[in-house]
Amino acid sequence: MTQDREPGFDTLAVHAGAAPDPATGARATPIYQTAAYVFDNVDHAAALFNLETFGNIYTRIMNPTEAVLEERVAALEGGTAGLAVASGHAAQYVTFHTLMSPGDEFIAARQLYGGSINQFNQSFKKSDWRVVWADADDPSSFEAAVTDKTKAIFIESLANPGGVVTDIEAIGKIAKSAGVPLIVDNTLATPYLCRPIEHGADIIIHSLTKFLGGHGTSLGGILIDCGTFDWLASGRFPTLSEPCESYHGIRMAETFGDFGFAIAARVLALRDLGPCISPFNAFLLLTGIETLSLRMRRHCDNALAVAQWLEGHDKIAWVNYAGLEGSRYRELAKKYCPKGAGAVFTFGLKGGFDAGVKLVESVQIFSHLANIGDTKSLIIHPASTTHRQLTDEQRAAAGAGDDVVRLSIGIEDKDDIIGDLEQAFAQL
Amino acid sequence: MGQIVTNTPTDQPISHDRYNDSYIRGILNDHKTIAMVGASPNPVRPSYFAMKYLMDKGFQVIPVNPGHAGKDLLSQTIYSSLTDIKKTVEIVDIFRNSEAAMAITQDAIAIGAKVVWMQIGVRNDEAAALAEKAGLKVVMNRCPKIEYGRLSGEIAWAGVNTRTINNKRPTLAGGFQHRLIGA
Structure with missing residues (x-):
């Protein structure tokens, strides 16, 4: 049969x-x-x-x-x-x-x-x-x-x-x-x-x-x-x-x-x-859910482009995205998520806490809110929001140090997403 | 994963690792008398649940359990063995262990049953080969209640993955919340 x-x-x-x-x-x-x-x-x-x-x-x-x-x-x-x-x-x-x-x-x-x-x-x-x-x-x-x-x-x-x-x-x-x-x-x-x-x-x-x-x-x-x-x-x-x-x-x-x-x-x-x-x-x-595959492909493509762009920017200390070749999680990402490393990641600002606050207030497309996984690009500075009640030591241990910014990359045009970060960085 | 049903030739040997939905649906549509070997009068046992559900779906279920022969179970007389049943039996449903399935299969062949059905966790390939050689259909390691619930879509109300894809209206039976498995 x-x-x-x-x-x-x-x-x-x-x-x-x-x-x-x-x-x-x-x-x-x-x-x-x-x-x-x-x-x-x-x-x-x-x-x-x-x-x-x-x-x-x-x-x-x-x-x-x-x-x-x-x-x-x-x-x-x-x-x-x-x-x-x-x-x-x-x-x-x-x-x-x-x-x-x-x-x-x-x-x-x-x-x-x-x-x-x-x-x-x-x-x-x-x-x-x-x-x-x-x-x-x-x-x-x-x-x-x-x-x-x-x-x-x-x-x-x-x-x-x-x-x-x-x-x-x-x-x-x-x-x-x-x-x-x-x-x-x-x-x-x-x-x-x-x-x-x-x-x-x-x-x-x-x-x-x-x-x-x-x-x-x-x-x-x-x-x-x-x-x-x-x-x-x-x-x-x-x-x-x-x-x-x-x-x-x-x-x-x-x-x-x-x-x-x-x-x-x-x-x-x-x-x-x-x-x-x-x-x-x-x-x-x-x-x-009906459009999950279409959206995830776009989320991952955009996230990789943004992470690569951030990596080369002079105001950025580090980028933690498993889709980047230099990531310590690159091999695990290839094994468990071969189609992409997702669309949520963090990066560090050389300007620390004050630069983080200025960045979230300067973006024009990114939404400053506490959520991830939206069609819209989202940004948060954990040290001044979700983790502000913690001590400096607790924040650092939680991966929410003063310099950390978390992004959830949406499905907009990637040039517009990068352009928004570019204009915001120019104000730091 | 679900199945996209295609026109399926039936003249080739059945794989007992994975059944086509059309094969299971055919058995449950074509045969309405089930002898349930190992049916338990204990109302918390899976066999009791299965017997009650299948009777609700219009199957005649004849319980077989030598330890309770002569008593009534869900208003049906319990028989001591398959060979004691005087009525026509189409499906023999085996709620016993894999080893016991051989002797029951031999009885199923002897009484002219059309299908040998072994419950979840029960598999005896030797017995299956014997039954198929005698012209019977065989299902192993499956439950007819779950299969009916799966193919009708009723079991999906409990969040269970039916592994089916359906672009037709489900067929309603009488009353509320009763579905048929369709042709």
Whole structure:
């Protein structure tokens, strides 16, 4: 028998998860703006509540517009299932709520988005989940941090604020030998540039707000179950492998097999914690994903051109972009992101703090704001904004020293992006 | 990854590493009587979930479990073995381990079943070859509930990757939130 053809990435980006609406024939995915769904009868309701049949109950737990988004991203990542939630932070909280018990530990790379560092250090402490920090540049530091309480390893593929490429495969092997899942935040790379599942990821997380949605309009996050971790054989994750009290004693990993993690996160963590995404946001994010490849190619082309231009400028001390030949991450970038090193990176101004402030106030196309992954080019000077409450030492350790500027390069004409920086530099 | 369905010749051997959607859809559309070997009366077991769902989808499911023979399960009489069933059985669904699949396959051939279906985690290539030689179709390491949910699109409501691409209206069954798998 000849095999049916496998669709390519760009076809999945447009089609996966979607079909014409069965009631109306609408070809675009409808926004199912409803809180709840009518049952046929009591037996149907019971089967839904018992998870015996598939279907919608209440939009805190599931929604047909959001389901298209979940399948779309799962297909692009090559995973078994997805769960979309209110934000990337919510995706992380729901993920760890499913994995962790009080007193448990997980190991995370120090090179993470600052918001994740706060969430792990501060908020997770209230649930008695302890983060142990390791160095993404030194995989052996993860191995050294493993204890019998370790329940997961967490890394970013391309780390924010940029320039850092993590050796996913090396850290994945450490997770495997420790018997814990590897969680990869793939927000900056998107599945267009990097597919963590091919390098050992068990769970993938995204802030959909960034390049996947791509237009800076809508908050959203998602977790992807790669279907690669055997929760029953492990026995160390009771939410997955022990009888579940709120569903009459089913075991999530037994009943739902290789998509059991995504289901457990949905019907337990999301059900009880409540950070659901809105159907309208899901719709806008889905529309953005249809053009993911086109945008990412342009983002990466523009980012490389800007980084190369910056490298030669006399007011610039250094540029940290993994797409540059001189980057210490160049080899890792070739392995994990061969199509481009993303569009978020940092550079250093010879003029320090004052030059940073002057630059963000002098640009005319770049927007001065705290976000990344928009069609528009974005700029921020962390020392005077996101990291201003820290001491000088803390700022330096976080890669947010006085001289650091972070860019998220958009899809405008690259001559205009470079021209805007040129006129702003002339004012320093 | 999903599948773009093409016209598929069926006169060549089936690969049991990856099935075409058209092959699975054909089996689930053409055969409506399933003998479920290893069906459990325990309502938290996967076999119970699968039996209940398939009955909701219009399949007649006959439970087979020697430990519970003669009792009722979801209003169906439990049989001790396949050879005790007097009715026509089209699909034999095996909720037992891979080793046990050989003897059950031999019984499936003996009673004239058309399909031997082994559940997720169950694979016996020797039994599969025997069944195919006798003219039966074989599916291994799959669940008919998940396949029905996947091909109908119902399972996508739970965020599951159906690995399908669809430019046709899904076919609705009666009531709310019930879909058919289409032709």
